[in-house]
Amino acid sequence: MNSSDLSRFLVDCREQVSVVRPWLTAGRLTRINGLVMEASGLKLPLGSGCLIQIPGNGTVEAEVVGFAGDRLYMMPAEDVYGLSPGALVFPMESPPPAPVPGQVSSPLRRAPDRAKHLPVGDKLLGRVVDGNGRPLDSHGPLNNKNTRSIASRPLNPLLREPIRHTMDVGICAINALLTVGRGQRLGLFSGSGVGKSVLLGMMARYTEADVIVVGLIGERGREVKEFIELNLGDEGRARSVVVAAPADVSPLMRLQGAAYATSIAEHFRDEGKHVLLIMDSLTRYAMAQREIALAIGEPPVTRGYPPSVFARLPQLVERAGNGPTGGGSITAFYTVLTEGDDPQDPIADAARAILDGHIVLNRSLADAGHYPAIDIEQSISRVMANLIAADHLEQARQFKQLYSRYQRARDLIAVGAYAAGSDPLLDRAIMMHPRLETFLEQQINERADWNSSRQRLAELFGGA
Numbered sequence: 001m002n003s004s005d006l007s008r009f010l011v012d013c014r015e016q017v018s019v020v021r022p023w024l025t026a027g028r029l030t031r032i033n034g035l036v037m038e039a040s041g042l043k044l045p046l047g048s049g050c051l052i053q054i055p056g057n058g059t060v061e062a063e064v065v066g067f068a069g070d071r072l073y074m075m076p077a078e079d080v081y082g083l084s085p086g087a088l089v090f091p092m093e094s095p096p097p098a099p100v101p102g103q104v105s106s107p108l109r110r111a112p113d114r115a116k117h118l119p120v121g122d123k124l125l126g127r128v129v130d131g132n133g134r135p136l137d138s139h140g141p142l143n144n145k146n147t148r149s150i151a152s153r154p155l156n157p158l159l160r161e162p163i164r165h166t167m168d169v170g171i172c173a174i175n176a177l178l179t180v181g182r183g184q185r186l187g188l189f190s191g192s193g194v195g196k197s198v199l200l201g202m203m204a205r206y207t208e209a210d211v212i213v214v215g216l217i218g219e220r221g222r223e224v225k226e227f228i229e230l231n232l233g234d235e236g237r238a239r240s241v242v243v244a245a246p247a248d249v250s251p252l253m254r255l256q257g258a259a260y261a262t263s264i265a266e267h268f269r270d271e272g273k274h275v276l277l278i279m280d281s282l283t284r285y286a287m288a289q290r291e292i293a294l295a296i297g298e299p300p301v302t303r304g305y306p307p308s309v310f311a312r313l314p315q316l317v318e319r320a321g322n323g324p325t326g327g328g329s330i331t332a333f334y335t336v337l338t339e340g341d342d343p344q345d346p347i348a349d350a351a352r353a354i355l356d357g358h359i360v361l362n363r364s365l366a367d368a369g370h371y372p373a374i375d376i377e378q379s380i381s382r383v384m385a386n387l388i389a390a391d392h393l394e395q396a397r398q399f400k401q402l403y404s405r406y407q408r409a410r411d412l413i414a415v416g417a418y419a420a421g422s423d424p425l426l427d428r429a430i431m432m433h434p435r436l437e438t439f440l441e442q443q444i445n446e447r448a449d450w451n452s453s454r455q456r457l458a459e460l461f462g463g464a
Helices: 003-018 172-177 196-206 221-237 251-270 282-295 307-317 346-354 363-367 390-408 410-414 424-440 450-462
Strands: 027-033 036-040 049-054 058-068 071-076 088-092 117-119 147-149 185-190 211-217 240-245 274-280 329-337 357-360
Touching: 027 088, 036 049, 049 071, 058 251, 071 251, 147 251, 172 390, 172 424, 172 450, 185 196, 185 346, 196 211, 196 221, 196 274, 196 329, 211 221, 211 251, 211 282, 221 240, 240 251, 251 274, 251 282, 251 307, 251 329, 282 307, 282 329, 282 346, 307 346, 329 346, 390 410, 390 424, 390 450, 424 450
Parallel strands: 185 329, 185 357, 211 240, 211 274, 274 329
Antiparallel strands: 027 036, 036 071, 049 058, 049 088, 058 071, 117 147
């Protein structure tokens, strides 16, 4: 180590020591009302972490979600069993990374830098962790020294690389008719039990992405295990990081799990890798924020959802996408639960406006044994026209036109009310409909890369 490195190292150590408070402050727990805890005697900014002491040397972790006068509103991150009136509340500050000789230490100048730091890096590949970065599998501790703030700095949109390259997701219908670009954010709209988890598992196994980050937010615990073992498989799990925040954890942990999964994806993107981020689901994320907002007194405005819910959604989604030119990318799929298969659900409507396209799964198709149950008529990729050749775009347009024309006249054809020759376009749609249906279907263990999907589409119309 030369003298300049040593002097810089000593300066970094001096800066970190200068911000350390020489005394420990504490407040008192005054009230618990449902999900919200109130404390007095502390002045902490929003998002700060706290530790509440339990008799018997135990602690409960919480986060500041609001304040009124000298009272802090906190939301627990775990079970509050055992808390008593007047319990001590200690501020919990995330220490900055320790200075390393020979490396420039970046000070925590901005508010996102002072948020909670959790493990990131290659040692998370193949692992399953919770919203706090703790392992849920049986493969031992992470032993990871790399950490990253779960609240990232906003990326200048003018510095992002435009979406120019296609992303192979291994699904024929999506590759050929709803072409996905590298760095695109798409929504997967579906009701419950229509096959979205199976479709996500196929994408995770067959995609060409370097790293896969799966965020299971607010799902059933049983579904988390099934998705990892059955849908993801050994092949997909080897290059995946799974962040699980099931439905039985606190709403705060569900929010943190989604932010943590996005932070892991951002870390790999900054390393120049192409990441596939799968978030299941965006609706559960919104519901977690709704629980917190209603608990602290925020008024509902849209079908029971407070305004903060619709402010949080774009903040999370905009973190995905391409990085600076020549760097990595995050191609994100966010599942959106349409309650009662209602596509005009407020969360679905808001997500549709901030995403770069949407893929709709239809229950009637699933009931008819059509898998994956993708509704081509209602699905769209907003960047598809910028990624593919003119002949490919024309063939995709013809496919949708013929498929839609057949669906509109389906009842007439079924009862024999349509006379052949009345509509030449419908006649062609009737003739090609079995081939169109076969094109859209795909087995669970079948992979369709981008080139084969493109060739199948060209052959479909080349022989017609």
